Amino acid sequence: MKITLTYNLKRRDDSKRPDYFSECDSEDTVEAISTALRARGHTVQALDAEYPQLISYFKKNRIDMVFNISEGKHGRCRESQVPAILDYLNIPYTGSDTFSLALAMDKALTKKILRAENIPTPDFQLFISGEEKLNPDLKFPLMVKPNCEGSAKGISISSVVNDREAFYNKIKEIVHLYQQPALAEEFITGRELTVGILENIKTVILPILEIDFSTCKDSGEYFYSWRMKEYQGNKELGLTPSFCCPARLDRATEARIKEMALAAHYAVGCTDISRTDIRLSEDNTPYVLEINPLPGLHPRDSNFPVMAYAAGMEYEDLIAAILASASRRRGMN
Ligand SMILES: Nc1ncnc2c1ncn2[C@@H]1O[C@H](COP(=O)(O)OP(=O)(O)O)[C@@H](O)[C@H]1O
Numbered sequence: 001m002k003i004t005l006t007y008n009l010k011r012r013d014d015s016k017r018p019d020y021f022s023e024c025d026s027e028d029t030v031e032a033i034s035t036a037l038r039a040r041g042h043t044v045q046a047l048d049a050e051y052p053q054l055i056s057y058f059k060k061n062r063i064d065m066v067f068n069i070s071e072g073k074h075g076r077c078r079e080s081q082v083p084a085i086l087d088y089l090n091i092p093y094t095g096s097d098t099f100s101l102a103l104a105m106d107k108a109l110t111k112k113i114l115r116a117e118n119i120p121t122p123d124f125q126l127f128i129s130g131e132e133k134l135n136p137d138l139k140f141p142l143m144v145k146p147n148c149e150g151s152a153k154g155i156s157i158s159s160v161v162n163d164r165e166a167f168y169n170k171i172k173e174i175v176h177l178y179q180q181p182a183l184a185e186e187f188i189t190g191r192e193l194t195v196g197i198l199e200n201i202k203t204v205i206l207p208i209l210e211i212d213f214s215t216c217k218d219s220g221e222y223f224y225s226w227r228m229k230e231y232q233g234n235k236e237l238g239l240t241p242s243f244c245c246p247a248r249l250d251r252a253t254e255a256r257i258k259e260m261a262l263a264a265h266y267a268v269g270c271t272d273i274s275r276t277d278i279r280l281s282e283d284n285t286p287y288v289l290e291i292n293p294l295p296g297l298h299p300r301d302s303n304f305p306v307m308a309y310a311a312g313m314e315y316e317d318l319i320a321a322i323l324a325s326a327s328r329r330r331g332m333n
């Protein structure tokens with residue numbers, strides 16, 4: 001197959017916030033996916049979606065399939081920008097479509113859909129101006145985060161607030177800094193889990209991954225904050241969470257969590273691949289935080305490949321499975 005790999009490269013730009021490019025991909029990921037596809041006999045052209053002639057490139061070059069990991073440029077619909085161009089030009093691509101990518105980027109809207117589907121998610125309230133009255137039913141501690149970001153952008157230990165004053169300060173900071181609504185959510189004390197779904201001939205729910213932050217106590221961080229994600233593995237900073245896959249869970253809880261992740265995948269309309277982030281509360285109730293239709297695919301550092309390895313797959317198999325699922329969906333094999 002003739003494949004174009006679309007991506008946005010993580011870059012350094014001191015004029016921007018330090019987390020500005022955190023969602024974007026590293027050269028290692030681009031290289032690893034290209035190599036995996038070539039190893040299966042495909043011709044691969046890697047294309048940075050920053051490329052100004054993106055549209056004319058796709059008009060000029062006949063492509064069988066786009067392997068899309070592009071995070072896009074800006075705005076709530078950024079992950080949909082490349083897929084929207086491809087939809088317009090009728091070029092097939094891997095992963096979720098324009099609509100699902102945009103929906104999943106809006107955490108509050110996604111949570112409304114989860115609620116409608118009876119999938120538990122923490123109680124929440126959206127703050128658009130930052131002046132709205134706090135719903136008295138919401139119980140402190142509350143987590144305050146930007147409504148439309150990924151890679152834990154805007155999420156730090158100061159995002160967990162215990163009183164009204166700290167709450168409104170954080171809400172206003174987020175609205176101002178990220179120029180978007182802030183999402184307030186009840187903080188779920190408990191375990192951090194993530195679940196990968198891979199549509200591969202039959203849909204597979206990968207072994208659940210637990211990220212355990214108890215080994216990071218000296219760092220002061222205790223959940224998947226931006227610092228934790230950005231500097232994951234840094235021993236000097238003490239940001240060395242342990243990964244356990246499959247997570248040690250009793251049978252019933254494991255089955256419940258897997259069922260929830262699959263239901264979330266379908267509720268958002270994801271295709272080929274998704275990763276659902278879950279917190280398991282101290283009373284053993286799982287809550288969906290969000291669904292990631294474009295999970296990171298770094299062969300060593302990203303959560304999704306870790307789960308695929310635990311299922312006995314090699315990196316090449318994972319990339320081949322995503323491509324095969326997209327091809328099958330389009331009636332191409
Ligand atoms: N309501 C919450 N309760 C407990 N932890 C949370 C909550 N919301 C976010 N977190 C922590 O912050 C991390 C990032 O939040 P998430 O909603 O998944 O955003 P992102 O899209 O940036 O990954 C989570 O993996 C979790 O560790």
Ligand SMILES: [Mg+2]
Nearest residue numbers: 151152277290
């Ligand atoms: Mg997340």
